Amino acid sequence: MSKILVIEDEAAIRRVLVKILSEESDTYQLDEAEDGLIGIEKIRKEDYDLILCDIKMPKMDGVEVLEAVKKLKPEIPIVMISGHGDIDTAVNTMRLGAFDYISKPPDLNRLLNTVRNALDRKELVVENKLLKKKVSKKYEMIGESKALLKIKDMIDKVAPTDARVLITGANGTGKELVAHWLHQKSPRAKGPMIEVNCAAIPSELIESELFGHLKGAFTGANKDRAGKFEAANGGTIFLDEIGDMSLPAQAKVLRALQENKIQRVGSDKDIKVDVRIIAATNKNLKKEIENGKFREDLYHRLAVILIDVPTLNKRREDIPILINYFLNKITSDQGTTKKTFSNKAIKLLQEYDWTGNIRELRNVIERLIILGSDEVSEKDVKLFASK
Numbered sequence: 001m002s003k004i005l006v007i008e009d010e011a012a013i014r015r016v017l018v019k020i021l022s023e024e025s026d027t028y029q030l031d032e033a034e035d036g037l038i039g040i041e042k043i044r045k046e047d048y049d050l051i052l053c054d055i056k057m058p059k060m061d062g063v064e065v066l067e068a069v070k071k072l073k074p075e076i077p078i079v080m081i082s083g084h085g086d087i088d089t090a091v092n093t094m095r096l097g098a099f100d101y102i103s104k105p106p107d108l109n110r111l112l113n114t115v116r117n118a119l120d121r122k123e124l125v126v127e128n129k130l131l132k133k134k135v136s137k138k139y140e141m142i143g144e145s146k147a148l149l150k151i152k153d154m155i156d157k158v159a160p161t162d163a164r165v166l167i168t169g170a171n172g173t174g175k176e177l178v179a180h181w182l183h184q185k186s187p188r189a190k191g192p193m194i195e196v197n198c199a200a201i202p203s204e205l206i207e208s209e210l211f212g213h214l215k216g217a218f219t220g221a222n223k224d225r226a227g228k229f230e231a232a233n234g235g236t237i238f239l240d241e242i243g244d245m246s247l248p249a250q251a252k253v254l255r256a257l258q259e260n261k262i263q264r265v266g267s268d269k270d271i272k273v274d275v276r277i278i279a280a281t282n283k284n285l286k287k288e289i290e291n292g293k294f295r296e297d298l299y300h301r302l303a304v305i306l307i308d309v310p311t312l313n314k315r316r317e318d319i320p321i322l323i324n325y326f327l328n329k330i331t332s333d334q335g336t337t338k339k340t341f342s343n344k345a346i347k348l349l350q351e352y353d354w355t356g357n358i359r360e361l362r363n364v365i366e367r368l369i370i371l372g373s374d375e376v377s378e379k380d381v382k383l384f385a386s387k
Contacts, residue, residue, distance in 0.1 A: 002119050003029045003046070007039035007053040007065060008081060013104060017052060017081075017111070024112055036060030040068050043076075049122050050115065052102075054081045055089055063093060070097050075125050077118040081106070139180040142325045143318030147310040151178060158305050159185035164257070166242075166302045167280040169309030172359030175280040176240065178307055182278055183236040191235025194228045199241035206249045208265050211256075217266025229262050229273050236276045242302070243283035243294060253277075254298045277302065312354040312361060319350045322358065326365040339369055344378040349385065 004021060008014040011034070018030045031046070033039035037059045043051070051069065055062035066078055077099035082090035090101035099118045102111055141152060158165060159182045167175045176195075183193045201209050208218070212227030228237055239245070245253070256262050257277065261270040279302045288294035312319070323341055331338045341349075345368075354360055364385045372380035 001027055001029050002049040003031065004050045004052065004115070005031045005033060005039065005042060005046075005048045007033045007036060007051065007057070007062075009035050009054060009057045013054075013081070013106075017106065020106070020108060020111060021115065024115075036062065036065040039065055040072075043069060043072060047073075048076055050118050051076055051078045052081060052115075053078055055086045055093070056083060063089065063096070066093055066096055066098055075122065077122050079114055079118055139177045139184070140325075141174065141177050141181065142322055143315060144321065145315040145318045147315045148318060151307060151309065152181075154305075154307055155181050155185060158182065158307075160187065162186075162276050164276070164302050164304045165278045165307060166285075166299075166305070167278065167307045167309060168285075169280075169282065170311055170357060171282050172357030173309040173311055174358055175282075175309050176238075178309060179236075179238045179240075179278045179280060183238075183276075186236070186276070188235050188276055192232055193236045193238060194232040195238045195240060196228050197240045199244040203246040203249070206246055207252060210249065211252060211262045211264055213265035214267050217264075221266070224264075227262070227264065229256060229275055230271065232275045233273050234275075236278060239277065239279040241281060242279040243281035243285055243288055247293075247295065250295045250298050254295060254301060257298075257301045312357045316350050319361070320346050322361060323349065323365060326362050327369065330366050330369055336369065337374075339372065339374055339376055341368075341376045342378065345376050345381045348378050348381045352385070 002025075006014055006017050006021075008017065014032055014034070018032060021028050022030055031042065031048070033042055036053075036057050039051070039053065040060070042048075051065075053062045053065050057065075062080055066080070069076060069078055074097075078097070080090050080093045080098050080101040081104060082101050083104050087103070090098075090103075093101065099121065100114050102114055141148065155178065165179075165182060167178050169175050179195075180193065183189060196210065198206065208221070208225070208227065210227050210229055212225050212230060213221050215221055215223050239253075252262070256273065256275075259270075260274065261272055263270060285294050285299050285303075289296045289299060323346060327338065327341070330336075349361075349364070356363075367384050368376045368380055371384045
């Protein structure tokens with residue numbers, strides 16, 4: 001059922017619009033408001049899928065209604081209703097965020113097509129929001145320790161900027177989560193986030209993977225291919241395990257940072273790119289620089305902002321929260337009966353030396369769900385969580 005609000009001070013026009021729409025589909029639920037103030041009050045209290053709003057009205061005109069709705073509930077599409085003399089204003093409302101406008105007296109086909117298109121758009125916006133929520137949930141940062149709250153605060157400060165970020169920390173600490181939140185909370189969130197695991201790509205292929213190549217540039221290059229930097233244009237590229245990148249590839253990344261340009265392998269043509277770079281590593285890059293394995297100038301380009309993700313051993317107070325999170329997630333994903341953990345079992349898990357960090361904890365919780373008692377005990381932990 002699609003809920004539509006018609007805001008129109010002329011009763012005759014309002015009745016015509018309501019009649020046309022109610023006869024068009026029994027899935028339309030119609031509501032009316034005779035002026036902008038009443039309309040805004042209804043919008044505050046109800047959730048509408050579409051608003052049809054007249055431009056010239058007493059008390060509060062359509063432009064003011066549009067601006068108010070965009071602040072209150074920006075996802076609702078608004079179709080403006082314009083008289084003959086209001087066309088210029090109607091066109092201007094499109095710049096302010098209106099979905100479309102229709103002229104008085106309303107043409108039947110134009111009205112119905114506009115309403116259908118606007119409702120389809122609303123449905124798409126809702127689907128995209130749900131998808132983003134799923135993505136956000138996947139990369140949720142669980143915990144309330146001071147160490148984690150400090151990271152979250154840093155993300156909130158840095159994400160709205162275009163500053164490059166270098167994320168450091170041991171394997172399994174959640175560097176990828178930090179990178180995703182930096183992207184999700186940035187103005188680039190609508191653009192792509194492209195991930196590159198520099199450790200997983202052979203050194204001879206890393207340049208092609210990052211910058212693309214021309215056909216015939218090397219054996220196996222059977223056609224032109226765009227690289228990850230081009231794919232990330234307008235968004236973010238996440239260079240994970242950048243400490244494993246070869247020196248020649250580092251030189252090309254440095255050029256991309258300095259000039260916002262890349263060249264495909266086998267080409268001398270520059271391609272402009274607009275990309276924010278977030279990098280991560282589990283290595284001590286300053287030692288890598290001393291050993292001649294990492295470029296110092298690239299390090300300083302990447303490390304505008306440094307975020308060090310603490311080990312699980314440094315945030316043990318988060319372990320009970322993480323146990324509960326993994327318990328709910330794993331049992332939900334696998335469709336198994338939810339278990340409980342005794343206080344002694346939780347306390348023992350808090351005392352473990354988590355060399356594999358959160359990734360290791362997650363694996364241990366899954367093992368205990370499968371092999372442990374209905375209430376996972378201290379004995380279960382000693383049996384199945386041992387190193």
